[in-house]
Amino acid sequence: MKAIIVEDEIPAREELEYLVGAHSGIEVTDFFDDGLDVLKFLQEHETDVIFLDINIPSLNGMLLASTISKFTKRPYIVFTTAYKEHAAQAFELEAFDYILKPYEEKRIAAMLSRLESAFKRDRAETPLSDRKLESQLDSGRQQRENTSKSASRINLKKNDKIIVTDANDIYYALAREKATLVYTQQEEYMMPMSITEFDSLLPVDLFFRCHRSYTVNLTKIREIVPWFNQTYILRLKDLKEEIPVSRSKVKEFRQIMHL
Template identity: 80%
Template sequence: MKAIIVEDEIPAREELEYLIEAYSEIEVTHSFDDGLDVLKFLQEQETDVIFLDINIPSLNGMLLASTISKFIKRPYIVFTTAYKEHAVEAFELEAFDYVLKPYDEKRIAAMLNRLESAYKRDQTEMLSPERSQNTRGQEEKASVKASTRINLKKNDKIIVTDANDIYYAEASEKVTLVYTQNEVYTMQMSISEFHSHLPEDMFYRCHRSYSVNLTKIREIVPWFNQTYMLRLQDLNAEVPVSRSKVKEFRQIMQL
């Protein structure tokens, strides 16, 4: 796995290089202190991950990441910055992580471990025969990869999460609460918008206020007015199926 570092402060760049070498097998091939130089580099070469500072000359890190997000083959982006206020924007750009300075060694080590695991998983998907027959297949695979890796936000941190680890989502006023086995995340978007990012074959909009992971349903309980209440694996939670969704839900679940 190859990486580049974009950082205009030499001490910060050297510290990050040290931590990457100490806690991962990632190879840092190039370092840059200017955003335009990075774009020129990427026009001719590819890299797997970019460790990207925000406050850099010529083209700041957010604009650079926005440009990179339009690439057909997009590298992972890990923001490394002293500024908390850009975390939401980083999430919208589907950054892998958002690491604050000064660096916390344990935090960096954990991020690098997740990064290498995500890279290995995605490489395995890319090499599967049914997904690598032609260019079109590769583009479809990239779409699948994007849809099965969901960025969740908690305490100004971006947590890259496998969609299968999400049990359900619930609308709560102007935000959406997302439930995994051990955490609850607050997303600053409507449930309709959040549901649109989820794999269609895995999640079902069972109610105007709920989206449920069909693979996590443990029990389907008949409820009032010929509706259902869904009990989920691992969680002490119940998710309703609205009356307008009952017929479709029965077809999906072959009831």
């Protein structure tokens, strides 16, 4: 089980790291003192738990947790703060726990024990992890790429109807919880499958998985805008939505687009 600590006070960060190591098998892999840096990290990496202070720069812990709560695969969030007044909001965001500073070792130890038990229980309820499933689906997609270009028409669902759609009419797809939102120029559709499953249905010569939450139609790209950490933002024809290219996909994207 892997964790990150988001804390801008070094003594509090070091104390929490010590307590996690002393009372659990959880591996703390990274430390952050800025909310935006956490979001950038989570674009490229997965973690099982975030120990999250509320009073941090750029993006406070509540706003950060609210953003993370919209992820398809959400880590456990344990708030660590000196402020009692945010507890109700924290649990509205389905936080695992809300720990007050200064830390009480027994309280931390009990929380860590429950956290590890919850992690084991959730893993047991889902024998095939999301990562393994994505790997299998990506492998299947690669096999199909070697033999065909996939279907040119896609069955999209809206209001209990099946809309047969030319694949090239799809501009992009966006992961949303356990479903995928699919956008054409005029319509939005919700498909009851992960974005990895939906991506496997698309013609591989038209679409590119540019981010773990986005698949984009390469023919609909109007503008490629350089972004932070040598990544890009994609602006599409006819639509206002801006699509991110994650760092892990930049090299492949440059090769495809001959950049």
